[in-house]
Amino acid sequence: MSPDRLRTMNRRRAIQLLGASGAVAVAGCLGGEEEAADENGTEGDETDESRDESADSDEAQEEEADLASLEPTPEGESLSEEDISALVAAFDDQPMNEDQHEVEGEERSYTPRHVWKWVSDETLIGLHFDEPNPEEATELDYITIGQKGLFTEESQPSEEFTHFHQHTADGWEAGHGGDTGDEGYWLTHIAVREIEYPFHDEPIEPQIDYGFMPTPPEEGSEGHETDWETPDSGESDLTDADRDELIDIFDDRWTTGQDDAPHGTPAHVWKWVSEETFVFLHWDEPAVEEAENLIYFGMGVRGQFTTDDIPAGQDEEFTHFHKHEADSWEAGHGGQDPEQWGTWLVHHATRDHEMPWGEVEVGVDREFMPTPTE
Structure with missing residues (x-):
């Protein structure tokens, strides 16, 4: 300098x-x-x-010349018991067969630690909690995005989809991986707080977890199909009632001066899950009450407009910095000075769609509105 x-x-x-x-x-x-x-x-x-x-x-x-957003971004908090209950109730689809519902709760049975929600004919989103019974969870560990496919190299969408899980198996453990050509879901897991799991040598911070239970397919294996029938036959877009239920749950605010849409910030709704992180839903309309489809599921991490604050050094994934204080939503994009505070955001597409920068496929959008620090 x-x-x-x-x-x-x-x-x-x-x-x-x-x-x-x-x-x-x-x-x-x-x-x-x-x-x-x-x-x-x-x-x-x-x-x-x-x-x-x-x-x-x-x-x-x-x-x-004074800059906005020089005070630290407001801190969040973990999900409350009421928040978790509402999320578990909203994520009410069952993409796995009955033999994999190994946890009996008061409301229904569950695949261990997970609840699921279909968001299109081929994709679903999930929540991965800190307890096998989601009804007893106290923290959210991961958000999950799944794509229908086969256990082949050709069918694996991209590198963040580290884990394949069969839709039909004799038990939850038996569903991990499989034989070449098995039907199931390729899953991305995004850690939303500092966590420790057996498949990591040490705790990891919030990030795209490229080490989540890897199930590498056979090298060079071919085949990709998505028109097979799922156990619950539930694959579909969100209904208006589903959308409204999620909007009601994702009711947190972290920006100032940027409520440019009827509900708040355009196209987004937010939910804090720890002091440092929130998760968000990004819809296809600025006025989320009018949205037809969910197009991104993602996470934000508090920090300043510096390379050192990009979560886990994943600058190709956390492409966008947004200031918490600005005169408008547009003015909040990016920063002008390393002293500025906001959040670093990763956007994981939940369906194929078109954005101003081109066609976006299911997966981490590494072209999402880049805001380089230099």
Whole structure:
């Protein structure tokens, strides 16, 4: 960083900390242009009044250049018992056969730790909790996105889909992986808080979990089909009632000055799941009450507009930084200074769709509105 840039940043930051009354003193401490001019003898005849006017002008310019979102992003909190109950009730589909519903709850049976919701004819989303019985969970560990397919290399959508699970098996454990050509779901798991699982040597922080129970298919194996029948025959788009139920649950706010849509921020609804992270649903309409389809399921992590704050160093996945304070939703995109706070966002597409940057396929959208730090 150049000395002039550093001096400008230090001066601006000091003015913000001291307030307008300290602007003239700060200018003198940091060595403004007026001081340099006096030393060169070019402004020796300048009156005190003109100097005061110049200082006032500099102060006004500095205030105009003040940056938004310099205070830390508000912290969130873990899901409440009521939140978890509402989510478990909303994620009420059963894409696996009965033999895999090994956990008996008071409301229904479950596949261990998971609840599911179909969002299209070929894709579903899921929640992975910290307890085998979701009704007894206290924390959310992962969000999950699944794609119908076969256990082949050709059918694996992309590298984030590390785990294949058969839709029909003698038990939950028996459903992991399979024989080449078996029908089932390729799953992405996104860790939403710091967690520890047996398939990792040490705890992991929020990130796309490329190490989640890998089930590599046979190298070079071919075949991809999605028109097979699922155990619950439930694959479909969300209904209006499903959409409205999810919107009611995802009821948190983390931005200021950016409620540009009837419900709040355009196309998005949010839910805090820890002090540092929230999960979100991104719909196909700015007014989510009018949305027809869910197009992304994702996560945001509190941080500043610096490379060091990109979660787990996954800069190809967490492509977009959004400030928590701005004059509008559009103004919140990206940052102008590493001092600014907001969240780093990863967007995982839940269906094939078109965006201004091109065709998007199911998977992590690595082209989603990039906001590079340099």
